[in-house]
Amino acid sequence: MSLIQSRSPQKPDDVVAERAPVTPDGVRKLADSVRVAQDAWRRRDPSGRAAALSGAADRLRARAGEAAALIVREVGKPVVEANAEVSRAAAILDYYAQSCFAAIGDLLAPTLPANQPGLLFTERRPRGVAGLITPWNFPLAIPLWKAAPALATGNGVLLKPSPEALACGELVAGLFDGLLPDDLLHLVPGGADTGQAVVGAADVVSFTGSATVGRGVAVAAVRAGLPVQAEMGGQNAAVVLPDADPATTATMLAGAAMGYAGQKCTATRRIIVVGDATALTEALVAAVAGLRVGDPADAGVAVGPVITDAARRRVLDGVAAARAAGGRVLTRLTSPGDGLYVAPVLLDSVDPGHPVACEETFGPLASIFTVSDPAAAAALVNHVRYGLVTSVHGSDIGRLFEVVRAIDTGLIRVNTPTTGVDFHAPFGGEKASSQGPREQGTAALDFYTSLRTITLCTPPPNPAEEAA
Numbered sequence: 001m002s003l004i005q006s007r008s009p010q011k012p013d014d015v016v017a018e019r020a021p022v023t024p025d026g027v028r029k030l031a032d033s034v035r036v037a038q039d040a041w042r043r044r045d046p047s048g049r050a051a052a053l054s055g056a057a058d059r060l061r062a063r064a065g066e067a068a069a070l071i072v073r074e075v076g077k078p079v080v081e082a083n084a085e086v087s088r089a090a091a092i093l094d095y096y097a098q099s100c101f102a103a104i105g106d107l108l109a110p111t112l113p114a115n116q117p118g119l120l121f122t123e124r125r126p127r128g129v130a131g132l133i134t135p136w137n138f139p140l141a142i143p144l145w146k147a148a149p150a151l152a153t154g155n156g157v158l159l160k161p162s163p164e165a166l167a168c169g170e171l172v173a174g175l176f177d178g179l180l181p182d183d184l185l186h187l188v189p190g191g192a193d194t195g196q197a198v199v200g201a202a203d204v205v206s207f208t209g210s211a212t213v214g215r216g217v218a219v220a221a222v223r224a225g226l227p228v229q230a231e232m233g234g235q236n237a238a239v240v241l242p243d244a245d246p247a248t249t250a251t252m253l254a255g256a257a258m259g260y261a262g263q264k265c266t267a268t269r270r271i272i273v274v275g276d277a278t279a280l281t282e283a284l285v286a287a288v289a290g291l292r293v294g295d296p297a298d299a300g301v302a303v304g305p306v307i308t309d310a311a312r313r314r315v316l317d318g319v320a321a322a323r324a325a326g327g328r329v330l331t332r333l334t335s336p337g338d339g340l341y342v343a344p345v346l347l348d349s350v351d352p353g354h355p356v357a358c359e360e361t362f363g364p365l366a367s368i369f370t371v372s373d374p375a376a377a378a379a380l381v382n383h384v385r386y387g388l389v390t391s392v393h394g395s396d397i398g399r400l401f402e403v404v405r406a407i408d409t410g411l412i413r414v415n416t417p418t419t420g421v422d423f424h425a426p427f428g429g430e431k432a433s434s435q436g437p438r439e440q441g442t443a444a445l446d447f448y449t450s451l452r453t454i455t456l457c458t459p460p461p462n463p464a465e466e467a468a
């Protein structure tokens with residue numbers, strides 16, 4: 001079996017990690033060992049589980065500089081964003097450490113005979129082995145926002161990181177060394193075969209990645225009778241109402257569309273302007289021109305490289321196809337230097353049905369549309385098969401709510417960019433962006449547990465004793 005390899009996108013000759021993939025048979029054996037370890041872990045008292053998670057958070061904070069540098073090197077994330085991801089990953093571990101002490105059920109009024117008092121209650125139990133399949137773009141935060149709630153609720157973990165983020169996956173697994181019982185968490189590097197084997201061996205499946213792969217994972221999990229959540233791509237819009245300030249809105253949108261070379265599921269890909277788009281378009285062109293493109297290790301850089309040559313080709317081909325169909329490029333099409341850099345591209349005059357405006361081109365590419373009223377803006381937002389996140393910008397609260405109410409996305413952000421995630425709130429999309437229950441916050445504690453309802457009553461009274 002050929003080795004899997006991750007390479008630094010800013011220096012593609014730099015091989016960051018190289019490993020043999022775990023075979024499907026290897027995945028099954030590791031799942032068996034996780035299941036044995038999980039049986040003891042689920043009985044561990046909450047303070048024992050919390051100590052392991054907060055110990056991992058402390059370890060990550062102590063290695064923050066090294067972790068951020070690895071993210072920069074392996075996936076080309078600009079260093080300011082890499083630092084923020086490390087802080088967030090540690091905060092996620094702390095949050096779920098505390099969740100070990102949360103209530104694990106509810107007490108309800110029982111329906112019992114008067115002479116047999118008792119209790120009616122619910123109890124959440126871990127599902128067993130959590131199979132976690134993750135993408136490369138948030139290589140610490142996403143594995144941890146799945147693994148931390150799974151462990152907190154008493155599950156074991158099989159974590160399959162993206163081949164493009166192999167070394168970051170190893171860093172995540174290493175955070176728990178010596179803090180968790182042996183075999184409770186195993187990293188299973190590999191590609192599609194390894195991922196499919198994880199679905200086959202797990203008791204609960206959580207996936208984040210592209211819509212095509214996610215749908216296949218969800219179907220396979222449902223066929224096997226497993227609970228599954230799949231968080232997938234987006235074609236996210238920003239709606240700009242006539243009373244939004246063009247300059248501040250443009251700065252926000254330029255960052256949300258082009259930051260990290262547009263490689264976030266929550267990146268803004270369509271900018272829908274209600275009324276005259278002239279002032280906003282000018283401000284956007286200026287704001288995009290002000291974003292520095294280049295080495296992601298440089299603190300002033302907002303746009304690093306895209307992850308692979310195939311990703312770069314997809315963006316350039318998308319731009320060429322949009323231009324051939326009448327789209328107009330508003331920004332300078334110069335790619336800085338060698339490697340996998342793509343200059344941010346703003347388009348207008350694109351047909352809303354064109355693939356660059358309907359599908360996910362995972363790169364620094366956004367299109368501007370003009371509509372006449374808020375209802376038309378909401379209709380255009382909803383026109384695509386995805387439904388992850390929308391931002392709405394303006395001042396009139398009535399107008400803002402009119403748009404918010406008409407939009408079919410799982411996340412809606414008013415006067416703040418589409419990008420940005422609160423780990424303590426439910427996260428997920430509608431339509432092709434999401435399948436199954438939400439991630440993060442307390443929704444994750446529900447997902448990694450099954451709920452049973454218990455009726456507990458005192459023994460029936462002895463008729464002889466009652467008569468006496």
Ligand code: NAD
Binds near residue numbers: 192209
């Ligand atoms: P991807 O779908 O190519 O890969 C995701 C993971 O699935 C990887 O670990 C990969 O090895 C694995 N995989 C591939 N084929 C598989 C198969 N047949 N069975 C099981 N596993 C398989 O996605 P990517 O390129 O790593 O990440 C980018 C995508 O992720 C974008 O579409 C982006 O929008 C999405 N994403 C979504 C969210 C969200 O929360 N909605 C967050 C981040 C990224």
